Structures are given as structure tokens and as C-alpha cells.
Amino acid sequence: MTEESVVARVGDLMATLDDVKIYREFANAMVDFAGIITASLVAAFAFVILYDIYEVVAGPAPGTGLLWSSLGNSLGFLVILLILIFGVTFGAFWVNRRVKRTKIGEWQETLKEGTPGALKLLEETDWDSTLHAIGLSRVAYFFYALTKVGAYSILVFFLLFFAGSVSGIWNILQTSSAYVAAISITIVLLFMWRSVALGFRRMQSLDLLFWDLRWFSTEFKRAEFNKA
Amino acid sequence: MLARIIKTLRDKGPASRTPLATACGLSYDRFVMYLDWIIQKGFVTLDEDGLVHLTPAGSKAFDELVTWILDHVGSLGLSKLRESSQ
Numbered sequence: 001m002t003e004e005s006v007v008a009r010v011g012d013l014m015a016t017l018d019d020v021k022i023y024r025e026f027a028n029a030m031v032d033f034a035g036i037i038t039a040s041l042v043a044a045f046a047f048v049i050l051y052d053i054y055e056v057v058a059g060p061a062p063g064t065g066l067l068w069s070s071l072g073n074s075l076g077f078l079v080i081l082l083i084l085i086f087g088v089t090f091g092a093f094w095v096n097r098r099v100k101r102t103k104i105g106e107w108q109e110t111l112k113e114g115t116p117g118a119l120k121l122l123e124e125t126d127w128d129s130t131l132h133a134i135g136l137s138r139v140a141y142f143f144y145a146l147t148k149v150g151a152y153s154i155l156v157f158f159l160l161f162f163a164g165s166v167s168g169i170w171n172i173l174q175t176s177s178a179y180v181a182a183i184s185i186t187i188v189l190l191f192m193w194r195s196v197a198l199g200f201r202r203m204q205s206l207d208l209l210f211w212d213l214r215w216f217s218t219e220f221k222r223a224e225f226n227k228a
Numbered sequence: 229m230l231a232r233i234i235k236t237l238r239d240k241g242p243a244s245r246t247p248l249a250t251a252c253g254l255s256y257d258r259f260v261m262y263l264d265w266i267i268q269k270g271f272v273t274l275d276e277d278g279l280v281h282l283t284p285a286g287s288k289a290f291d292e293l294v295t296w297i298l299d300h301v302g303s304l305g306l307s308k309l310r311e312s313s314q
Contacts, residue, residue: 006294009301016304115294116232122297212304219300 003114010118011111016209018104020130023137023206029098030140030147033091037151040087044080051076077162084158088151095144127217134210138203145199149188156184229254229262234271234290237282244278 110117160180163169189196229252236251237243243251249259263280266272271286 003294006297006301009298013301013304113232114235115290115297116229116235118297119231119293209304216300216304223296 006115006118007111010121011108014107014111014121017125017130018107020133020137020209021104022099022102023140024133025102026095026099026144027133027136027140029095030143032098033095033144034147036091036094037087037147040083040091041154043087044083047079047083048076077158081155081158081162084151084155088155091151122220127213127220131210131214131217134206134213138206138210141199141203141206145196149185149192149196152188152192153181153184156187157181160184230266230271231290231293233259233262233266234282234286237272237280238287238290242275242279242281245280248280 107121110121113120157180160183161177164180232252233248236248240251245259245263246256249256252259254262263272263274266286267274269285269289271283271289273281273283275281
């Protein structure tokens with residue numbers, strides 16, 4: 001039992017708390033992500049409405065009808081797809097950017113002092129805020145997985161609808177939009193299965209960490225040396 | 229801070245107050261305040277030459293602190309989260 005072990009173990013703990021900091025930033029970035037996805041959906045629908053208003057006022061171009069009712073308008077659907085793809089990509093980029101800007105490893109200098117540094121770090125940690133951040137991160141991961149599956153499903157839905165309408169498959173198969181939506185979600189879940197499973201594993205680990213740290217913070221506050 | 233004073237005494241041996249305060253990164257006034265408290269606790273003693281000595285009780289308290297951190301931080305399941313992050 002040496003001081004080196006104390007430094008190593010507290011270093012592990014601080015690295016984990018850095019992860020929690022990243023998750024907290026991730027949770028905050030999720031609000032932006034939801035906003036970006038909503039804005040791109042609103043922009044896509046606004047485009048549909050404006051296009052239809054234009055068609056009503058100016059009269060439809062030969063061979064086309066209203067965008068919403070006539071799925072054969074390839075240019076209009078490409079624009080909607082591009083808006084949605086841009087929304088999801090920009091949203092993911094924004095989340096990444098915020099997460100990468102999180103300040104971590106600031107504790108390393110203090111830990112070089114050995115046990116006193118380790119104790120100082122433990123004393124200075126805001127345990128209540130850390131526990132709150134873990135709780136928030138669990139919700140954020142669930143919400144992120146849900147939003148990602150939802151956003152990709154909408155994209156696949158539009159792609160399938162577009163491809164099926166152009167090729168005329170939907171007319172032959174007589175499928176409803178609900179059926180296409182179910183196929184879209186299944187395709188997305190199949191492709192994102194690993195990512196979804198990893199998200200659930202991380203949520204479970206965060207759950208365990210929450211209870212571990214809750215126990216540790218209580219013990220730390222109760223410790224004899226801390227009362228002095 | 230008290231851990232820092234005890235560790236400095238353990239590493240460097242008995243020392244007079246001013247160099248000890250400097251080694252601990254404390255102003256002299258604050259150092260004296262902490263020193264009075266750990267003398268009362270019996271963790272250190274002050275001899276006639278003004279040297280501060282670590283007592284066996286002080287050394288034991290420091291060992292107990294190290295053991296506490298090792299036991300408690302060591303029993304946290306940190307590896308699970310780190311594995312799921314990779």
C-alpha cells in the first residue's frame with residue numbers, strides 16, 4: 001500500500017469523473033441537437049408548403065402536381081432529403097464539437113503532490129453536482145439513441161418513398177406509408193444495433209457508477225479525517 | 229493541507245517552521261494556524277530549537293488516510309464505465 005497506488009487509484013477516479021464531465025456536456029448539447037433536428041424538420045415542411053403555395057399560385061409544371069400529393073417530383077424530394085441530411089449531420093457535428101471542447105485532465109498537476117493532492121481533489125469534488133450529472137447523462141443517452149433512430153428512420157422513410165415512387169414499386173405493392181415507416185425503422189435498427197446496444201451498456205454502467213459514487217461520497221463526508 | 233504538512237515531514241524529516249511553511253506552499257500565518265491544530269491533535273511536536281517533528285500518531289494518521297483512500301476508491305467499479313466508453 002503505497003502512495004503510488006493512491007495516486008493511481010485517485011487518477012482512475014478523476015479520469016472517470018472527466019468522463020462524467022464529458023457526458024454532462026453531451027447532455028447539454030442534446031438540447032441543441034433536438035433544436036437542430038426540429039429546425040430541419042420545420043424547414044423541410046416549410047419547403048413543402050411554400051412549394052405547394054407556389055404551384056397553386058403559378059400552376060403546376062407539366063407532368064407534376066402538388067409536392068405532398070405527387071411523389072414523382074424528384075427535385076422537391078431531393079431538396080427535402082438534403083435538408084434532413086444536413087440537419088442530422090450538422091446536429092451530430094455540433095454535439096461532437098461541444099463534447100470535444102470539454103476541459104479535462106486539469107487535476108493531473110494537483111495529483112503530482114501525492115496523497116495530499118489526492119485528498120485535495122476528493123475534497124474539492126462537488127459530489128452532489130457529479131451525481132446529478134450522471135443522472136442527467138443517463139437520460140441524455142436514452143434521448144440521443146431515440147432521436148438518432150428517429151432522425152435516421154425519417155431519412156430512410158423519405159429515401160424509400162422517393163425510390164419506390166420513382167420506380168413505381170409502391171403502386172405495384174399497394175403499400176401504405178405506415179408499412180414503409182415500419183420498414184424504415186427496422187432497417188435503421190438493424191444497421192444501428194451495435195450503437196444502440198453500446199448506448200444501453202453505457203447507461204447500465206452509469207447506473208452502477210451513480211450508486212458507487214453515492215456510497216463513496218457519503219463515506220467520504222463521514223470519514224474521520226474529513227470531520228477534523 | 230494537514231496531509232501536506234505531515235507528508236512533508238515524513239519525506240524530509242524534522243524542519244523549522246518557515247521552510248516547512250514554504251515547502252507546503254502556505255503563508256506563515258496560515259501555516260501556524262494549521263500547526264497549532266495538529267500539535268493539539270498530537271500529530272506533530274515542536275522542540276526547543278523550533279523544529280517540527282512528526283509523532284508516531286501523525287505517521288499512523290497519514291497511513292490510515294492512505295489506507296482509507298485505497299480501500300474506498302479501490303472498491304469503486306470504475307473499470308465498467310471505462311470499458312463501455314471504448
